[in-house]
Amino acid sequence: MYYYGTEQEAQALNPYMDKAIEKASFNIQRHSMFFNRKELVKYIDDSYLLIGMSFFYKQEYNKARRTFEFVINEYKNNEIKYEAMLWLAKTHTELEKYNRAQSVLDNLRNELDKNPKAQKKVIMALPLVKADMYLKQEKFSQAKEPLQDAIYMPQKKLDLARSMFILGQIYQMEEDYYRASDYYRQVIKKNPPYEMAFNAAINLATSYDTIYGESSRGIVKNLRKMLKEDKNIEFRDQIYFALADVAAKDGIDTLAINYLALSVASSVSNNYQKATSSLKLAYTYFDIPKYHLSQAYYDTAVQSLPEDYPNSKEIIARASYLSELVENLIVVETEDSLQHVALMPEEDRLALINKIIEEVIEEEKRQKELDELMALNAESAASNAISSPMSGPIGSGGWYFYNPTAIGNGLSEFKKKWGNRKLEDNWRLANKQSLFEPEEEELLALNDSTRTDSTGAIIVKSNDTHSADYYLQDLPFTQEQVQASNDKIEIALYNLGYIYKDKLNNYPISITTFESLTNRFPATEHRYSNFARSSIGSLNSLNALVLLL
16 A cells, blocks of 8 residues: 555665754754643644654654654644554554554544544545554455545545455455446546556456456557557556456467467566566467477566576476476477488478478578668768757657667677678577686587598588588488487486476376387386386386286
């Protein structure tokens, strides 16, 4: 309900709060007239309250508590005690002493009932402070009543909109989408600050539920309109995620997947949203299952995962398992493909290789044209910015991407360091220089470019992707090469069965994988151990025995 800033932000306020404390103290010292247990200067009690509030905003809560308690005890017959009680309840809440906060608020409620002419600001703030106490304890259901009381009072516009927004969030959490949607609509009608209005629109979309017979057409139309607005550029990841949620509820799974992919691709600075969208896609592909794609999006999620993200350790572990799984899947698929091509008639094999070379040349040509166009646009933008420095916010805005000169310089520096890079996940991995020391680099280059035949003679490998030799050199033509390829497949299949069984708990696919292993390689040394355990874990004893035999 309230945001008082981080400890670092509070420290930035310290000079101002200290000044307020100093001036309030001078006022008390120089002007207080306390006779017969009564303060005759009406501004002295306000000064004490101001000192307590200053300590509160400095997050020195114990000093604030003592000051508010002094005001309450010293000015029992003054209405200022009500406000001090309100701040004392806030202080106990921030100190996580919720029972004391509850007691203070109950006493304040009783005091206000005895004095209906008390300050309106205290009466209006009471339900908000009470709701904040429940929200801090994550007692969301109990927070609904004071929030509903608050919206029927003449609140400030922002407090009213915030109360409605939080009520919408609570009902959405409870999956009462009808009431959640109603509150989000009310928030938007109040014309609140843009950030709140934007999030209300997003939450309204994610609260859409087909159970009420509501059409998603208006929601989708509004979200697509938001996509086109320049002010929403940095929020497009959230908009696409909301569109994905609506599409999923409408049963259009393919469209939902496309929107999620766009959410990940358009995420600029919101790591939480990027991780959420990536994980949603990863879960979707895992359930299909498409483990290659699931692993890719798990990897993206892990790279952008905030430290406080829920279940982060489990996510990182699952990403690691999937990486191991995909590595072995690639081995099986690659070696099977190489063996298949090696068995093709020579004419068909050369035709396939020539087609691949044509595609490589075409892709290189397209990429070169794209790079030249990007460089030309950057140079042109930089030139325009220099020739017309007063051209307006597009050329002179504070944001980096509104400054063509900065873009041009950034592109030039990027190419110097990284060269041409395709826009994709893990683009940095194309640069091996940062991963190895010079000696290791040279050794790796030597190993990549040479191999030996059966006599031990060194065979120089081709690195020319435009040459047929490049594609022929790894094909297993000889019996020795086929055996080496089969050895890789055998080990990979065993690893896959183990990963499916012990790490992903997918016993049916584990059994299928181990069956494939024993069918393709009857003499494998792994025939019994893990295959038996996998079978027994998912089938009855008789079926397991049949499989083993």
